[in-house]
Amino acid sequence: xxxxxxNSRMSGLYKHSIAERGRVVCEAAxxxxxxxxxxxxxxxxDLESADKxxxxxxxxxxLPFSVATNFLVNQRDYLVPMSVEEPxxxxxxxxxxxxxxxxxxxxxxxxxxxxxxxxQMDDVPDVERAAVRLRENKSALxxxxxxxxxxxxxxxxxxxxxxVRVLSVEHGVLVVDLFVxxxxxxGANCVDTVAEAVAPVVRSLVGGHxxxxxxxxxxxxxxxxxxxxxxxxxxxxxxxxxxIAKASRFADLDVxxxxxxxxxxxxxVDAAAVALGQDWRSIEAGAHAYCAIDGRYRPISTWRRTAxxxxxxxxxxxxxxxxxxxxxxxxxxxxAFELLQVEGARELAGVLASVGLASNLAALRALASExxxxxxxxxxxxxxxxxxxxxxxxxxxAETTAVIS
Ligand code: MEV
Numbered sequence: 001x002x003x004x005x006x007n008s009r010m011s012g013l014y015k016h017s018i019a020e021r022g023r024v025v026c027e028a029a030x031x032x033x034x035x036x037x038x039x040x041x042x043x044x045x046d047l048e049s050a051d052k053x054x055x056x057x058x059x060x061x062x063l064p065f066s067v068a069t070n071f072l073v074n075q076r077d078y079l080v081p082m083s084v085e086e087p088x089x090x091x092x093x094x095x096x097x098x099x100x101x102x103x104x105x106x107x108x109x110x111x112x113x114x115x116x117x118x119x120q121m122d123d124v125p126d127v128e129r130a131a132v133r134l135r136e137n138k139s140a141l142x143x144x145x146x147x148x149x150x151x152x153x154x155x156x157x158x159x160x161x162x163x164v165r166v167l168s169v170e171h172g173v174l175v176v177d178l179f180v181x182x183x184x185x186x187g188a189n190c191v192d193t194v195a196e197a198v199a200p201v202v203r204s205l206v207g208g209h210x211x212x213x214x215x216x217x218x219x220x221x222x223x224x225x226x227x228x229x230x231x232x233x234x235x236x237x238x239x240x241x242x243x244i245a246k247a248s249r250f251a252d253l254d255v256x257x258x259x260x261x262x263x264x265x266x267x268x269v270d271a272a273a274v275a276l277g278q279d280w281r282s283i284e285a286g287a288h289a290y291c292a293i294d295g296r297y298r299p300i301s302t303w304r305r306t307a308x309x310x311x312x313x314x315x316x317x318x319x320x321x322x323x324x325x326x327x328x329x330x331x332x333x334x335x336a337f338e339l340l341q342v343e344g345a346r347e348l349a350g351v352l353a354s355v356g357l358a359s360n361l362a363a364l365r366a367l368a369s370e371x372x373x374x375x376x377x378x379x380x381x382x383x384x385x386x387x388x389x390x391x392x393x394x395x396x397x398a399e400t401t402a403v404i405s
Pocket of ligand 1: 372
């Protein structure tokens with residue numbers, strides 16, 4: 001893919017009509033006629049495609065298709081598609097991205113796309129010796145796994161590593177974790193195939209009964225890390241920067257706060273993940289499990305005072321794909337990818353985690369200054385008015401608000 005020049009720095013997008021916003025965004029991302037036409041007809045999903053995606057379909061269910069502005073990640077501009085029912089998430093992320101952009105943007109790095117396939121074995125005789133035997137026969141297990149995903153292997157991906165863990169000596173329970181590079185896919189189908197293909201070889205080597213054969217939604221070898229700096233001046237002064245750092249410490253110290261802190265982070269990740277057709281349940285499951293990985297639930301992100309202002313950091317496992325899954329099945333998702341212009345799964349992971357960090361920063365900034373309700377309620381009020389008046393979407397263009405840049 002040749003990347004088109006994108007300019008994500010925008011202010012006042014909200015002031016335009018919906019149709020005009022679509023045109024501005026299309027201009028800024030130099031997208032194809034397909035994207036323009038999708039926006040012009042109001043987006044959506046046709047019934048025939050919906051029927052192929054799920055079962056017992058009786059209609060389609062809509063969500064807003066929004067675009068977050070101002071994102072700069074690894075020196076690239078991104079217009080980020082987001083779908084969420086909650087007011088202020090998109091505005092807040094765009095506003096925080098503008099602040100981060102002023103000091104160089106987000107710096108993201110993602111591991112290779114290593115997913116974990118699990119094979120559960122029960123009633124294995126002499127389970128400790130069995131574990132050794134399996135480790136010694138790594139290459140036979142990799143060969144069986146790779147044979148089951150020839151197209152992946154052709155593209156240079158496939159089984160990479162293996163771990164065997166004894167879970168119960170008494171019941172002869174062990175698990176084989178196979179680590180598979182799935183390239184630019186999310187990889188669930190691929191690793192499920194590998195798990196099923198490898199299981200009979202495991203049994204032939206060590207006996208016992210085959211149990212579950214499925215991916216793990218805690219892909220610890222598929223981490224993404226993002227950091228950024230923000231100047232105190234841009235945030236509104238050193239008192240606000242202090243307040244954000246103290247809010248971060250609060251989340252470190254208190255699980256009740258940590259959960260809400262993380263919810264604010266995931267507001268951004270999930271909204272972008274939904275628009276981009278990602279399995280957001282798997283993302284949520286992995287992120288929260290990672291937060292409690294050492295036995296104590298912790299915040300996904302931290303904010304520390306620096307001489308200039310703040311440094312934000314986050315780390316989470318993130319299994320997302322730029323090919324396969326619903327990336328081809330849903331017209332809106334195809335449009336979302338054309339707008340975002342990522343070249344692969346790792347780049348996508350870096351952008352999604354940056355949106356999370358931006359959402360988190362926006363929430364903490366509001367909480368550490370005027371409180372969340374002022375900006376939030378203005379936007380909620382808009383939603384109430386729209387529902388009450390049942391007004392046409394074109395006229396639902398609201399007044400300015402503090403959260404929108
Ligand atoms: C609301 O959706 C998210 C917040 O509660 C996050 C936070 O408290 O950090 C505002």
